[in-house]
Amino acid sequence: MSNPEQLRYSKEHEWLSPVEDGVATVGITEYAANALGDVVFVQLPEVGATVTAGEPCGELESTKSVSDLYAPVSGEVTETNQDVVDDPALVNSAPFQGGWLFKVRLDTSAGEPADLLSADEYAAFTSE
Template sequence: MATAGITEHAANALGDAVFVQLPEVGDTVTAGETCGELESTKAVSDLYSLVTGEAVAANQDVVDDPARVNSTPFEGGWLFKVRASEEPGDLLSADEYTEFAS
């Protein structure tokens, strides 16, 4: 199972989140395709799934309180969970992403 969210770097660049639309449980999400929306005080951004599979959970807490995306992106600010239909092979580790984003 994969947990989708945004990084702290992305949360800081985004600005204050004010609206979150997530895939519904049971929806099929496809790697590289949009599956939701995240709106901030700066912009509206599409959410893209990094894996293909079935959405098995959506974080209602971030829908009710979008600020969680900014305040706790790795804990309570996760967005949705996917039962991946295949193992992704080209994702960055946390350390690789930190280096890339620097």
Template sequence: MSEVREKLAYSEEHEWAEAVEGQIVRIGITDHAQSLLGDIVFVEFPELGASVSFGESMGSIESVKTVSELYSPVTGKVVKVNEALNDQPELLNGEPYEGGWIAEIEVEGSVEEAFGKLLTAEGYKGIIA
């Protein structure tokens, strides 16, 4: 069974979001997503400073099986990307919630508003069951 962490918010497209500080939200793909993708070999990040919108594509993840779009779970501006994934994309497989985070986004409005559009851990468990 895939790990689903209680303190995170989730999108139906299998991304997670975590409030970091102020209006900054860290995002990544879920344990369920990485297991479906298989061995991840490349991550296409959104550009620093780029505006991203809820539910819109902001990059891609390439595995030995397929290429999958990365959808933004929030609306805002990309303020940081996880450069470690350039040399170690497999971190997405081994540590999807820690070292495998993908980007940090400064959300428009409040984090609470942004998370209001997302699923709770229980809601996400319901769609992957």
């Protein structure tokens, strides 16, 4: 399993893309997608909603269970991936590409997210 180096990772198994113009993309990791099994339903936060780092903001339902989706950062949701709502299997088949979940404009007053992991740190975390 390979975690893209340019991403940052949460201990809840979400990834965050580099911030461009104040906006970052959020998805779940390949590790989480594999642990969930076949994803059959995705509930994402509404565009315009405010999400809070470490708090649930949606759900992923698989053939095995229902899991909360956590926001890795605080901010306003600017876009959701309708493709993944229409075809939840994208979460499993392309978690770092077409299976992204939503985009968020970071709340700059919250500061830089300090508890996000590098790819190497996340790999060490998931191998425990």
